[in-house]
Amino acid sequence: MSSSLQGSPPRPLSPILDKPRRQAITRACDRCRRRKAKCDFDNAVGTCSHCRDNNVRCTFDLPLAKRGPKSKKSTDSSIPPGSVSTFSGRRGIHHAPLVGHPSSSTAAATFKSPPSSSTTPWESSAQLAAGAGLSPASTRDFASVASPPAAHGVSAVRRWRTLSRALSLRNKVLEQMVERCFGLFFEYLYPLTPLVHEPSLRDGLSIFTSQSSNSALQNAPRNGNDGMADSLPALNPPAWPGISPDVGSGPGGETLGCWHDATFTLITAVCAEAAFLLPKDLFPEGETVADLFLQASRDCLNSYLEADLENPNANSITIRYFHSNCVHAAGKPKYSWHIFGEATRLAQVMRLYDEAALEGLPPVESELRRRAFWIVYMGDKSAAILNNRPITMHKYSFETGVTTAYPTGMDNRSGSMANVSDVTTPPDSHGSNFIAGFNANLKLWQAASDLLIQVRLFQDQKSIEFGAANRPSQALTESERQRLDSLFVQFITCMDDLPPYLQSYTFAAVGGAGGPIAEAKQFVIQCANLQVSFHCLRMVITQKFEDIAFFAPGAEQADLRKTEIVRDMLRVMHEAPFWSLQVNGEPYVRLPP
Structure with missing residues (x-):
């Protein structure tokens, strides 16, 4: 039998089993993928001819498209979260939200391979989150209450870049638009909702604008981990509106989980408030950018939602109040009422109806909490009287009644408390709090x-x-x-x-x-x-x-x-x-x- 096999003609190759394996094709860079052009990426040079001709570096930030049937295997729960790196890779601008929703990243561990020329080792997103501006006192608390590492895979600076690209598609420059929104907000809306501290808000904005203007930042290679998160300077806690190091180290743990995310959320919420509420005569570009700012702020809030609910501060209420106003202006009153309910419940769990709960806080934070409570209190009455909503905050709602003092005023330029003993004369400066x-x-x-x-x-x-x-x-x-x-x-x-x-x-x-x-x-x-x-x-x-x-x-x-x-x-x-x-x-x- 062996001789007959040796003399027989060779068997033709099986079209399935014996087909030569295809060689791995080099991954196309983002620029070539967007233009659907052939990418001739050269590992030795570190760029392709198209990017080299345009004096830009090849980037590989866009997620890979998955092919074939979806895997039905569940994630191996025996693997500890810290042993692998996870990343929430959704970054769509045209057909998807500006950033990934945390629910998509917690369902399964999703990976994104670095470019073939990169030799940088993988880092877990938990390390990135811990280095992205967390205060020392809040890092430990945040790790105990936050979602798995993948939930925080999108850094604040990446959200800023994504928002900048989305606005550029509408012929707007992010930094200029934010400055315009700030100016209009403090000119027209701040007298009615004095809920933010302007110097601290602008300090937070300067962190993002300084990064976007840094040429080294723009030309640095970017991998799937979004290493740019570590390049953000640590936000000084006193610069955060109403927060000082004493708050973060206190027994209440009122500090937010991530300084940079919270700053980005507040900045975009203020911009959305101005864009949605101001009429076209005052802000013609408002309706063009309103949805982008609101979506960016909502998505970023969702990324640290659990930590924010466990450790709220005055801005936790302010952000939700602004979101509620914007959603209502967008024609969604039921959704707006739901978001306003979150602000109401935060004011209740923070015991802002009790003046004693504000003792020991920094003056600016305690003042902002008073304002946040009273604006929610007033909004609750307005909804009940004008829209037949149930009253949820009244002196009869609390065992101690409402003992919170009225706001006393502060200098919005420096954060110091203002002298308001003479209420018969208007303040002398444009930065007065009215x-x-x-x-x-x-x-x-x-x-x-x-x-x-x-x-x-x-x-x-x-x-x-x-x-x-x-x-x-x-x-x-x-x-x-x-x-x-x-x-x-x-x-x-x-x-x-x-x-x-x-x-x-x-x-x-x-x-x-x-x-x-x-x-x-x-x-x-x-x-x-x-x-x-x-x-x-x-x-x-x-x-x-x-x-x-x-x-x-x-x-x-x-x-x-x-x-x-x-x-x-x-x-x-x-x-x-x-x-x-x-x-x-x-x-x-x-x-x-």
Whole structure:
């Protein structure tokens, strides 16, 4: 048999088993892949002819496209997370979010091979995260509460570069657009939402702008690990808005998990706030960049969400408040209410309703926490009164009541506390915080809320005693009427002691000056907000009083009361500059039925 086999003609090669193996093809660089050009990458030179002709280096950041059927094997749980490196590789600009969602990186370990010319050893993303600006006190806490290393695979500087590329596709320069958003925010929106510390915010921005302008940074080889995360300078904790080293080392552990991610999230949230809320007349480019800033901020927040929820600070609430405003302006009120609920719950778990919870904090952080609490408190009342949402924050909601003091003001240029003992004269500088107008708005909504809550309590009592069908016809007792009279007087007189620069005649003074200066412009914004809010709440309270038969019977009297309110509202809208009404947004466009 062996001789017959030797004499037989050679068997033809099997087309499946004996096919010569294909040689590994050199991976194309990112530039050639985008242009769908043939890449002749030369290991000896370290670049291809296309990139060499354009004086750029070959990069290999784009993820490899997976081919073939998806693997059904589950990740081997016996391998410790630190023994392999993981990376969240989604970086789409056209058809995907700006950065990868953390859920995609925690499902399985995804790898991205470095370029063939690279000899740099693999590093785990856990090491990158620990080196990307974490304070020493928070590194240990963050490691215990954060997701697996892959969840933090996208560094803040990579997000900055990705956002810059996305804006460049819309013919915008990121650094210039951020500066424009900051300027417009502090000029028009800060008087209504003084929730950020401008010097610290700009210090954080300087870290990213200095990196993007560094030529060595732009020309350095980049591998799949995003080694650029280690090139970011450590953010000095006192420069972070409202944070000092004492906070990070304290028993509360209030510091955020990653300084750079939190800074990027706040910067883009402020930009999104300006882009979404300012009208086209003031910010024509806003609608072009609004979605990019919001998506970048939301994605970055998701990357350190668990650490942020475990160790929140004032900016944790501020970021969510801005996100809620932007999503609402985008036409998603239910999603906006959900995000606002996160801010509300953070204020509750941080015990910001209790002034004692702010003891021992740095002055700037404690001031920002007061402002964050009161703006959430006021937003909760606005949603309840104007949009029929449930009230979740009231003095009856907490065992100790609300003991948090009103904000006292701070110098937004240096962070020092300002002297606000004389509230009859406006501050002298453009960087003043306008805290008198902010507090006046708080008192207005608090007085209206107390009155409407009392009306609801009386309605519930009548419903229990006489039944729901007979509730409107039941007259108030003398004690109930006196209680409502007292609360109504508090509401109707809550703005009698406003400083002169917040009185309604401010509109005429500014109009006669031939154009508002920076300080007067911001007082006009606050004044318009106060006057429109006041008359809107008057109408709501009048309708509620009619439901409980508080006023003397007679349809003519009821019509006269409403006509008077409408007349006052029209007078304010006629006197106030139209741009000041636009800046205040849509909350008072429609009254609840």
